[in-house]
Amino acid sequence: MGREVREVVASSGLPVELKLVAGEESESGKLTEQGGEPALVWSLEVESLEGAAAVFLAGSPESSRKALALPAAAPLIDLTHAAEGDPRAHVRAPRLEPAGYQVPPGAVHVVAHPASLALASVLRRLHARYPVRRSVVHVFEPASERGSGGIEELQRQTVGLLSFKSLPKEVFDAQLSFNLLARLGEEAPVSLEQVETRIERDLATLLAFASPACPPMPSLRLIQAPVFHGYSFSAWVEFEHNPGVEALETALRGPGTEVRGPDVAPPDAVGVAGESDISIGAFASDRNAPQACWFWMAADNFRLAAENAVAVARQLL
Numbered sequence: 001m002g003r004e005v006r007e008v009v010a011s012s013g014l015p016v017e018l019k020l021v022a023g024e025e026s027e028s029g030k031l032t033e034q035g036g037e038p039a040l041v042w043s044l045e046v047e048s049l050e051g052a053a054a055v056f057l058a059g060s061p062e063s064s065r066k067a068l069a070l071p072a073a074a075p076l077i078d079l080t081h082a083a084e085g086d087p088r089a090h091v092r093a094p095r096l097e098p099a100g101y102q103v104p105p106g107a108v109h110v111v112a113h114p115a116s117l118a119l120a121s122v123l124r125r126l127h128a129r130y131p132v133r134r135s136v137v138h139v140f141e142p143a144s145e146r147g148s149g150g151i152e153e154l155q156r157q158t159v160g161l162l163s164f165k166s167l168p169k170e171v172f173d174a175q176l177s178f179n180l181l182a183r184l185g186e187e188a189p190v191s192l193e194q195v196e197t198r199i200e201r202d203l204a205t206l207l208a209f210a211s212p213a214c215p216p217m218p219s220l221r222l223i224q225a226p227v228f229h230g231y232s233f234s235a236w237v238e239f240e241h242n243p244g245v246e247a248l249e250t251a252l253r254g255p256g257t258e259v260r261g262p263d264v265a266p267p268d269a270v271g272v273a274g275e276s277d278i279s280i281g282a283f284a285s286d287r288n289a290p291q292a293c294w295f296w297m298a299a300d301n302f303r304l305a306a307e308n309a310v311a312v313a314r315q316l317l
Helices: 002-012 061-069 114-129 143-162 192-208 245-252 301-316
Strands: 031-034 037-040 055-057 076-078 089-092 108-111 132-141 219-224 231-239 257-259 278-285 292-299
Touching: 002 301, 055 061, 061 076, 076 301, 089 192, 108 301, 114 132, 114 192, 114 231, 114 245, 114 257, 114 278, 114 292, 114 301, 132 192, 143 301, 192 219, 245 257, 245 278, 245 292, 292 301
Parallel strands: 055 076, 076 108, 089 108, 132 219, 257 278
Antiparallel strands: 031 037, 132 231, 231 292, 278 292
16 A cells, blocks of 8 residues: 555656655665655654654554654545544545545544545445435455455465465454355454444445435445455446436546446446546446446555545645
8 A cells, every 4th residue: 555655656747755664664774766755664753753744544443553653744635444432533535525625733634535535436426316225235345455464375275276275364263265255264363243334334425425416325344355456336226217238337537537438348446457547347237226337346445545545645635
């Protein structure tokens, strides 16, 4: 996530200089590369944050909690969700917030979950044109949402299965490779239920920003998918009056979305890697519910979160 934020900052034209800070003592003091130049990784201390216009928390939740405990004057932008229980926390998504929206001084800016960003963007745009009665969404979560540990465990499980070796299960506590999981193992550090609740909570906030034209909350089910990167969504939406597939495709076209018609391959996680837009396609009317339609979505989880965080930073500069 930290690398993704640096890439977005570099391409955004923000007049800032990034300073790299490590939450783990083992990483501080190392020499790395930033913008093609050598850069020192600083330790996470009050002195390291002095003079900063904003601080991105993009490491581990533990390092974010350490930063939250520091008496830092700079605004904190949390991409790790570690500040969710903090009374200073405010869920942020600038492109979905109403005009003139402000948070109080001293607030911790919690970047909305990328799945909630994608769903809120689409449901709000649909509801503004064609009132939604109800919706059901299956959200397929990538291993990268568990950080580098999740990616490495999926890779090692895949190799282990093909070579008949034992499977590592520190992150998922279950076989994820060549599998789909409706629930992680009991020893998993983070459960799917916890993440599902986080998505719902952030989504409710983002949908409420659209008041009074606020679409109803969808019914969500989070599934752990055996993919490294990118969210996928299977959405069923029932309307007050179904406008038809072509009208829905037209309604969803706009900034931040890529709509794929019937003559184009449906979106997938591989195709959206590194892309800012939410890709939507595979529209189909429900044969058993005349007022409902199905569609499929895909989005780059890291890119959505990073661009949202940089949008918050732009407001703070």
